[in-house]
Structure formats: structure tokens, C-alpha cells
Amino acid sequence: MELKTIRQILLDYGISRRMLCYYEEIGLIKSSRKDGYAYRVYDENAIQRLQQIIILRKLQIPVKQIKDILNNQNAVEVIEIFKQNISKLDEEITALSTIKSILMRFVDELQEKADVYLKLELLNDKTMLAIVSTLSFSENKIKENISVEELNKANENLNKLTDKDVRIVYLPPMTVAAAYATGEGCEGKANDMITEFVKESGLLKIKPDARSFGFDCSKGSIGIGELSHVYEAWVSIPDDIEIPVPLVKRTFDGGLYAAHVLRTWDFEDWRLLKEWVNASDKYDNDWDSPRWTSPETVAGQGFEETLNFYNFIQRGSKMEDLQLDLLFPIKEKGYE
Incomplete structure (x- = not known):
């Protein structure tokens, strides 16, 4: 039986790691661990399913409809979906x-x-x-x-964002519990640690307005939208709350951000948001300026904020319910 690693899948099919993870998290494909392999692998059934997904996406079938098609044995219902798209x-x-x-x-x-x-x-x-x-x-x-x-x-x-597409927001100073992970699946690991902490601590009862952020913090070798190998996730907390190891407490200084809702899971919107900032006549790119202290990870970049974090956790953290706001650090021109 042919087995392929995540890296082989990305190279063979030209999709992003995040898109692959998204397909897996919403149940379209499955990976597994096998003896003799250091990483998770995809078997022939998963590879065949991925090929089907790619073809359907190329035919402009939305992901939600693809899920219905691949999990549906009723040919009449599948035909109806295709007819809707033909129409x-x-x-x-x-x-x-x-x-x-x-x-x-x-x-x-x-x-x-x-x-x-x-x-x-x-x-x-x-x-x-x-x-x-x-x-x-x-x-x-x-x-x-x-x-x-x-x-x-x-x-x-x-393929450009306009001033109407981008919101300018100020993130206030806050104390956060931070979880960071490295290697394969680092984003999922970090977010899982935060979710576990929130549930076990009853944080949302203490602080129902808690906000959750995540960001790639690979040191110096990665650009927007590229493959992560270090990821950090945050949740805002009361200053005096105790947090368990391996989480660490950080103090975020706050600052100004250009905000735009993530529309598609290829994360192309990060590039578009960066281009908007760089072309702005009112704001400068402030990506590399540290707004918190971190001896473990990089401390200056943008965030992906989970929107409506309270309801997202309360509903059981379903991937299809996840909505993200992209937050790009900026400063007013001429401001030092």
C-alpha cells in the first residue's frame, strides 16, 4: 500500500499545508501513524480522496458541497448538487x-x-x-x-483590498496565556493546549470576553502564508490567574492593526493585506516591531484572531465554524 508523508502530498499536489489540514479537520480526508514513519502519513484511500477533492475544487464546487458529495451514497442528491452548479x-x-x-x-x-x-x-x-x-x-x-x-x-x-475592505483597530494591552509548539502539526498542538486550558480552568466563566490569537513565530525563515514550523497561540486572561506548565504568561503592550476577515483557506488574504499596508498613504508597516517580550519565540508580527471565541469554544470547536480576523501591525506615518 502506497503511503505518502505530508511533505510528499504538498509537493505532489501543489496545495498548502493549511488547506490539507483543513480538509482533514472537517473530515474530508484522514491521516494515520505507521510503524517506521516519523510523521503522519496518508494511505491510498486518503490520496484518492484528495485527488477527488482537488478535481471538484477545480470545477468550482464549494468545500461544503464537496463534503456532501463525497459522504453521500445517494446518486440523485449528488446529481442535484451538480445541476445547481451547472445552473x-x-x-x-x-x-x-x-x-x-x-x-x-x-x-x-x-x-x-x-x-x-x-x-x-x-x-x-x-x-x-x-x-x-x-x-x-x-x-x-x-x-x-x-x-x-x-x-x-x-x-x-x-485581487486588491480597498480602504473599504480594511478596518483599523486598536488592540489594548492585555495579559495572555501562551502555548507554543514546534514541528509537524505545531499550529494544531498549540491551539489544542489553549482550548484545554480554557475548558479546564473555566476561563470563560471568569472572563467571558477572553480573546484568542495565533501566529506563526518561526524565526527569520518564513514568510506570510508559508509552511509553519513554530506556532504560538494565545488567550487573554486576568492578570492574577495561575496558568499551568507548559503554558507561559506574556504581557502584550497593545497597538494599532489593519484588520481583514479571512475569506478563503488558502490564506492569500495575508498577502493582500500586506500589499494594502505597504501602499497606504496613512500607515506604515510595523511587522517587525516587538509588542511583547518572548525569550522562546519571535515577538513581532501579525495575528490571526478567532472571532466570537466564546461561542466557538462553547459549540465544541468545530473547524467549519471557525472564523478568523487577520491583524497586521501598523503605525501612523510619521509616528515614532
Whole structure:
């Protein structure tokens, strides 16, 4: 039986480690530990399932529908899911065909008039407005970030964040319990330690407004969205609470952050948020400035905050319920 490590899977199929972990956490695939292997491995069944997932994603099937398809033995229900997606594609094809016809009409009329000064009277045409108003595109095109390569070539603005997309927030100073882990699966290990501490300590009864953060803290060898090998997770706590080993207590100084909700699990939004910060005329990138002291890990970067942390823990920490806010450290221009 063929067995592949996580590294082999990432190289062979070109997906991110986080996406692979996400598929596993929501139950789409399973890994296991085998004698003679230092890491978790995927058997032929898991590899075949992953291939099916990749193909369905390339066909623009949302992850939630993929889960229904792969876990459903009822062919009629699966056919209905495919028909729904075909219907959405038909709407998009019709809309794109209409757009093409409108643009061709613009070209024809402009070529006929050949005015020195451009006048787009067609844009004031009520009939034209009525046609454009009926155009329909499925939400997949916006939310799923599938086949964006073609869309981005047509319009680079589809791959940028605007001022309306980004919130500027101030994180207040706080005391946190921190868990950090290294090696394979470090992100899951660190978050599991925090979740266990929160439940065993009854923290949410003491501090129902507790906030939870996580971040890659690999020293100097990793960029945004790349493979983690050191990860730290936090939860805010009262100053006087005792925390168990191996957790450590840290004091966070607070600061200004550019915030954006993570929309897709390929974490491309980190890159887009960084580009927004670097292009801002109001704020400077403050990624490498320490805002807490940590002898164990790197102490200056952005966070991923679990939104609605209280309900997330109370519902049983289901991966499909997880929502993350990306927080990029910034400072006002000219501020020292």
C-alpha cells in the first residue's frame, strides 16, 4: 500500500499545508501513524480522496458541497448538487455573453462616430441600464476565489483590498496565556493546549470576553502564508490567574492593526493585506516591531484572531465554524 508523508502530498499536489489540514479537520480526508514513519502519513484511500477533492475544487464546487458529495451514497442528491452548479455556470455564461455584446456595441458606435472627444452616451441609455441590471453571477466567483487567475488578468482590482475592505483597530494591552509548539502539526498542538486550558480552568466563566490569537513565530525563515514550523497561540486572561506548565504568561503592550476577515483557506488574504499596508498613504508597516517580550519565540508580527471565541469554544470547536480576523501591525506615518 502506497503511503505518502505530508511533505510528499504538498509537493505532489501543489496545495498548502493549511488547506490539507483543513480538509482533514472537517473530515474530508484522514491521516494515520505507521510503524517506521516519523510523521503522519496518508494511505491510498486518503490520496484518492484528495485527488477527488482537488478535481471538484477545480470545477468550482464549494468545500461544503464537496463534503456532501463525497459522504453521500445517494446518486440523485449528488446529481442535484451538480445541476445547481451547472445552473450557476449557465447564468454566468449568459452574463458574460451579454457583457461581450455590450462592449462590442460600444466599439462599433465609437468607431462610427470617431469623435475627437470621447462621449459615452450609451452609458446614459435606460435600455442599457435595464440590461446590465439583470446580469447575474453566482456568489462562488466572489467567495471561493476559484479560477481567479483568468479574472485577475482581466482586472487587477479583483485581487486588491480597498480602504473599504480594511478596518483599523486598536488592540489594548492585555495579559495572555501562551502555548507554543514546534514541528509537524505545531499550529494544531498549540491551539489544542489553549482550548484545554480554557475548558479546564473555566476561563470563560471568569472572563467571558477572553480573546484568542495565533501566529506563526518561526524565526527569520518564513514568510506570510508559508509552511509553519513554530506556532504560538494565545488567550487573554486576568492578570492574577495561575496558568499551568507548559503554558507561559506574556504581557502584550497593545497597538494599532489593519484588520481583514479571512475569506478563503488558502490564506492569500495575508498577502493582500500586506500589499494594502505597504501602499497606504496613512500607515506604515510595523511587522517587525516587538509588542511583547518572548525569550522562546519571535515577538513581532501579525495575528490571526478567532472571532466570537466564546461561542466557538462553547459549540465544541468545530473547524467549519471557525472564523478568523487577520491583524497586521501598523503605525501612523510619521509616528515614532
